Amino acid sequence: MSTTTAARSLEGESTASRSFPSPYDQAPPAGAEGWKDLYAYNLVFQDNRRAVEEAKFWFCDSQHWPTVTKPFETIGFEFAVGCLGQYNSRQLLIPTANGIEYRMHNGYLYMSPVAVAPEQIEARVPQFMERAGHYFQNWESLLQNWHVKLRATIDEMESIDFSALPEKIALDDVLSGKGTGPGTELLGDYDRMIALAYRAWQYHFEFLNLGYVAYLDLFMFCKSVFPRISDQAIATMVQGVDMELFRPDDELKKLAKLAVKNGLTDVFADTSDAEALLATIGGRSGGAEWLAQWKESQDPWFNFTTGNGFYAHDEYWRDVPSTPLAFIKGYIDRIHAGHDIDRDIQHLIVERDRITEEYAELLDGEALETFRGKIGLARTVYPYVENHNFYIEHWTMGVFWRKMRQLSGVLQAEGFWPQANDMFYLRRDEVREVLFDYVNGWMVGAPAIGPDYWPAEVERRRGIVAALETARPQPALNTPPEVITEPFTLMLWGITTEQIQNWLGEGDQVEGTLKGMAASPGIAEGPARVISSASQLSEVQDGDILVAPVTAPSWVPVFGKIRATVTDIGGMMSHAAIVCREYGMPAVTGTGTGSTEIRTGQMIRVDGNTGTVTILD
Incomplete structure (x- = not known):
């Protein structure tokens, strides 16, 4: 069901206020009757709380929980979102942000930020300064x-x-x-x-x-x-940092270069049988050195999942070695094709310093000192x-x-x-x-x-x-506020006022164009490659534009092949946005429906400067 048809009038067609469906009015897909019994009472919308729950705006966190969550797996968001709230509202006392309420609806996770009462904000400021300042x-x-x-x-x-x-x-x-x-x-x-x-x-x-x-x-x-x-100019001021999240990918590149150096590349023709491949390497000249590096790279850097760590079925490199071996083969192929597989950090640093100094020159005195x-x-x-x-x-x-x-x-x-x-x-x-x-x-x-x-x-x-699992979740529930102002909702999830209007079919939409967050600058054109899970990464070809509901950090090994990235959800500080900026690649996040409206093979243009994706076919 499209988000346009999902939009409905809260109190009938005569009212001007537009709304997403109420969770109380949306039936589960056929065969899922009784689904609420699978989850704890506090995780679902209770009938006797209808007035309370419908008064809140809920958005689907498909960025972190993109698929149906099985009963045991709720431990992920119960611990994560609960602890997030503890640090905001009890430990740090962030003046303008408390925690986030969460509920399950038809198997998916929905969130609603908890506001700080205006009269409490001023009193929290000195407490926050003392606690955060110490850190x-x-x-x-x-x-x-x-x-x-x-x-x-x-x-x-x-x-x-x-x-x-x-x-x-x-x-x-x-x-x-x-x-x-x-x-x-x-x-x-x-x-x-x-x-x-x-x-x-x-x-x-x-x-x-x-x-x-x-x-x-x-x-x-x-x-x-x-x-x-622009938001991107500010983000550029902190790019080019040496992040440990990229170490697993760096280890793969190191192993690929060593395989080329030691003449082992022919062994990687078929990476599906990891045990046989590693045994063959062990019997080759230069193989002992490669296997020693392989073992060293594994601890801890192969404790890396092809998913996001919130699902029991996520596969980890150390448990499924054929996955990192396939990525190594990909890097070997790129080396043989004459490509530089290393991330151009120096270029990012030069651009970071250039942007920073251009704006610093506009300030002086105390303002400049504060900026620095x-x-x-x-x-x-x-x-x-x-x-x-x-x-x-x-x-x-x-x-x-x-x-x-x-x-x-x-x-x-x-x-x-x-x-x-x-x-x-x-x-x-x-x-x-x-x-x-x-x-x-x-x-x-x-x-x-x-x-x-x-x-x-x-x-x-x-x-x-x-x-x-047969039905896609609604992007949001109930009536949205007139303006989205909660900073973490904007930065991390990319839930903006404009995006909500697009979901409701009320934005300034142009046929064949999707609007999202201008997450990483640049413009790129190419064929779309729509994927929904890590199992499809092998399908990505050189020059593709990756389109997905959401990406995972472990997908980075294919970033050397692609020209740009498009996701359904995510803001300026989402993982997809940060990784794309660090790889100097255009990205538009938070399109809402990009992965369903775009088909693999379609030629598309990604404008990471304006946050638009145009279907050219």
Whole structure:
């Protein structure tokens, strides 16, 4: 269903106020009846709260959760969005921003920012300055401590191992007077794994919101002293930084260059069988050096997912080595074709300094000093805005999902569900009940109840999730405000007043043209390549323009092939926008429907200066 036809009048055709559907009026797709029962009560729109929930504007966060979220996977946004709110409203006391409410609707995540009462803003300012100021003044030492804390959390998660309960308690445990059995450890380890993930997500936001705040502070200052400055000019002032998020891709390039140097490129003709390919390399001259580099690159940089880290089915490079090997082959091919595969950081730095100095020349005295200070702070903290993504979404969550799949496999072997990863159709509190059922049956020497209950229930839920996946989510729900002003909504998600009008079919639309966010400057023309998942990246050809609902950081290895990027959602500070700017590539984000209105093969023009995408065919 198009967003134009989805738009409706809130109180009939006579009213001038336009609105998106109410979640209470939108039925689920056929076969998904009863879907709300799969999720916790606080995650869905409750009937007795209709007046309250319809008074709020909700937008779909398809940037982070682009597909239907299974019951166990809600842990991602419950921890992430909850911890984001904690740092805004309880830890940092950001004057103008609290947290974000969230609800599930037809399997997708919707968000509604919580406003700060106007009368509270002034009182929060000095508290925020004291708390945030301490971090800004001690950024490097606190960030170093952050790495220590997070690595200890990851190591503890790695130390947990889920295995089937033994036939009997080990004799050494009995004779030592230990007094407890392995069922106690199993229950405790599950609780500990959940708690460790929760801890990691609190670390995630310890610095992230400050990174956004520093950039927003620079942004607002520039808008006040340079009224005509573009959003892109401000973004350019902080580009060209050395981000650790690019290290996985840099490791692939290093391995590709070494394969060329050591005469191993013919081995990469077929990368589908990783074990056989690596064995062949081991038997070749120069292979030992390459394999040593391969092993060194893996830890930690191959803890990188082809998705975004929020889904149990995301595949990680270290678990599926054929994925990085295929990317290495792509770089080998480009080297043989005479291309420079390295990112031109120096060009970005030159452009950054040129833009910065041009605007600095317009200031003097205190204003110039303030400008310099805000630029310096933003450049110091800006790298974390992307770097955290590797350490939390990729590395930490990679370990978490690997351990949870291990647990699911244990319970499948005990007959609780038919397929290895079926545990994710249960809520995490239900998994705790299953574990107690399993442990209790083991303790008393009688069969657990779960194998007679869960297989049929899992199949029912599998059918509901599959039915939910047949319908695309509404971009938003209820009546939007007259003007979108919440800064994070604008910068991160690209939810602007103009974009909402476009979704409603009320904007200044031109046939064959899509409007979005001017996320990365430049103009490019070429054939569109529409992809919806990492499994399609192999289809990308040289000169294509990538069109997707949303991109993932691990898609960077194909950026050397493409001319521009178009996404359905995302603002100036979205991952897609930042990565494209760092690669000097035009990008238009937040088009809303680009991936459905554009077809693979169509010639399109992407104008990253104006935020327009034109279908030329």
